[in-house]
Amino acid sequence: MTQSAPLIESCVGFPPTAKARGRAHRLRRVAGNLIGGRLSRCGQHPRSFGVTIYNKTRGGAVRAQYGGVETCGSVWCCSVCAAKITERRRHDVAAVIAAHIENGGAIYMATFSMPHYAYQHPKPLRQGIAQAWQKLVAGAPWKRLKEVFGVQGYVRALEVTHGGNGWHPHLHVLIFTARPLRGRGIEDLRVRLFDRWATKIAALGFGRCSSLAFDLVAVNAGSGAADYVSKWGADAELTKAHVKIGKGRGGRTPWGILSDFAEHGLTEDGALFEQFARAFHGARQLTWSVGLRERYLGEEASDEEVAADLGVGPADAVALLTNQAWRMVVRMQLTAEILDAAESGGFDGVIMFALKERIPRDWIIRPLVKLSQTGA
Numbered sequence: 001m002t003q004s005a006p007l008i009e010s011c012v013g014f015p016p017t018a019k020a021r022g023r024a025h026r027l028r029r030v031a032g033n034l035i036g037g038r039l040s041r042c043g044q045h046p047r048s049f050g051v052t053i054y055n056k057t058r059g060g061a062v063r064a065q066y067g068g069v070e071t072c073g074s075v076w077c078c079s080v081c082a083a084k085i086t087e088r089r090r091h092d093v094a095a096v097i098a099a100h101i102e103n104g105g106a107i108y109m110a111t112f113s114m115p116h117y118a119y120q121h122p123k124p125l126r127q128g129i130a131q132a133w134q135k136l137v138a139g140a141p142w143k144r145l146k147e148v149f150g151v152q153g154y155v156r157a158l159e160v161t162h163g164g165n166g167w168h169p170h171l172h173v174l175i176f177t178a179r180p181l182r183g184r185g186i187e188d189l190r191v192r193l194f195d196r197w198a199t200k201i202a203a204l205g206f207g208r209c210s211s212l213a214f215d216l217v218a219v220n221a222g223s224g225a226a227d228y229v230s231k232w233g234a235d236a237e238l239t240k241a242h243v244k245i246g247k248g249r250g251g252r253t254p255w256g257i258l259s260d261f262a263e264h265g266l267t268e269d270g271a272l273f274e275q276f277a278r279a280f281h282g283a284r285q286l287t288w289s290v291g292l293r294e295r296y297l298g299e300e301a302s303d304e305e306v307a308a309d310l311g312v313g314p315a316d317a318v319a320l321l322t323n324q325a326w327r328m329v330v331r332m333q334l335t336a337e338i339l340d341a342a343e344s345g346g347f348d349g350v351i352m353f354a355l356k357e358r359i360p361r362d363w364i365i366r367p368l369v370k371l372s373q374t375g376a
Contacts, residue, residue: 018340024079025336027255030262031077034270035277042072043080044330051326052367053342053350054315064318064339069326073304076280079255081307088306089286092297093155093174097219099296105152106180107219108189110173112197115207118166123279125206126160129169130283132200137289141196149189150178153292158285162272163251167279174219176292190216317367318342319350325363332357 025043032040043066052067072078075085097107114129133156136142145151153176160169181189193216198209252260254276261269293300301309319342321329329338334357341353347366354364 018336021339022336023259024083026333027079027258027262029333031079031258031273031277034261034274035077038070038072039074039077041070042074042078043069043335045070046323046326050323050365051321053318053321053339055318055342055346056315062343064342065315066335066339067315067317071304071307073302073307075285075303076254076283077277078307079258081303084309085303085306086285088301092293092300093286096155096293096296097174100176101220104179106177108175108177108181108186108216109219110171110175110190110193110216111214112171112173113213114169114201114209116166116168118164120166121279122160122167122169122276125167125169126158126279126283128201128204128206129158129171132197132204132206133171135200135203136193136196145189145192145196149181149185149192152176152178153289153295155289155292156287158283158287159253160276160280161251161253162257162276167276168251180218186216186218190214319347320365320367322363322365325354325359328357328359328363 028039028043032042032044047068047070051069054065054067056063056065071081073081073085075082100107112129112133114125114132116125137154155174155176157172158169159172160167162168175189194209194211194214197214198211201207201209254273257269257276258273260266261273288300321338329335338350338353341349343349345352350364351361355361
C-alpha cells in the first residue's frame, strides 16, 4: 500500500477531485452497510420532498453539494462528513495558531502514546488514553507546570491506527505558551510532560511508556512543526491525520481498513472496522482547553452542524431532484457523479448526465433561487 494520503481532500481541500469524491461516497456506502443506523441513511435519504444540488464558488473553484438530504455528522465513520468536519476544524486550528503567534505566543506539538497489544480491544484503550490526559491536565502539578512554562491552553486530537501490535490510539496535542521557551525550556517541558504522562498511564494499569515514542517540537505558523508534520502543517496534522487511507509507520488507519475491505472484501477487515466504529462512537476527535478557542474565535459548531452546513455565503441552487429521481441516483450509486456533472455543467450538465443514465427529464426541476442553505 502507498504512503498515507488524505481520504477526499488535501489540507487545502477545495474542491475534491472527481476520483476522490467518488471514493469517499463509495466508502460511505460500504461503512453504512457495515454499521447501519444514521450512517446508512447519510447522503441517501431525503429529508422531505426532493434533494437540491447547490454550487458554491470559493477561491475561484466551484463546489457542488446537496441540500435536503440526511447527514450523520460522524467524523470517525463517514468519509463524506469527515472530510467536511476536518476541513472546518483545520481552518479553526490554523486561525488560532496564526493569531496566537501574532500576539507573541509560541506553540509546541507533542505526541502522547501508550503501550498496546494485539489482544486488546480498542474501547478500553481509547478510554484509557482519554483518562490519562484528563489526569495529566488536572490538579496542582498541572497548575505549577502551566505557571513555570507559561502554558495558556491546548488543543488535543485523538487518532488511532491498527498494526501488528493491535490498536494504537495516540494523541497529537498543540500546547500554547505565552512566549517562546528559551534555553533548555523545550527540553525541560518535554521531560516534565513525559514523566507526568508515563506516571498516569502506569497508574491506570497500561504498563510502561517508552520515551522514544514521545516527542515535543516547536510549531511555526507557516511551516508546521518541523519535519514531524512534513507537507501538511500543524493544523492539518491535528485535524486530518485520521482521515488518511494509506499505511504509515503505525499501521493502517480505520479508513485504510475500510478501503481494503471495500476493495478486497476480507471478513476480518470488515470486522475490524466494525470494532473500531463501536469503540469510538461518541468520542471527540478534537478537544480545546477551556477558553483557548474562544479567545480568538467564536463559538464552535458541533460535528453534526458542520456536516449539514453548506458554509457561509450564497449558494446557487442548480437543480432539484424529485424523490423519484433521487431514488434512482441512490440505487445506481451515482451520488458523486451527478455532483461532478453539476460542477462542470450546471443545470445543463445535470440534465445531460440524467439522460445518459436514463433518469426521466421531468423528474429534475430548474430552481429559480440563489440562497444560503444547508445540505450534505
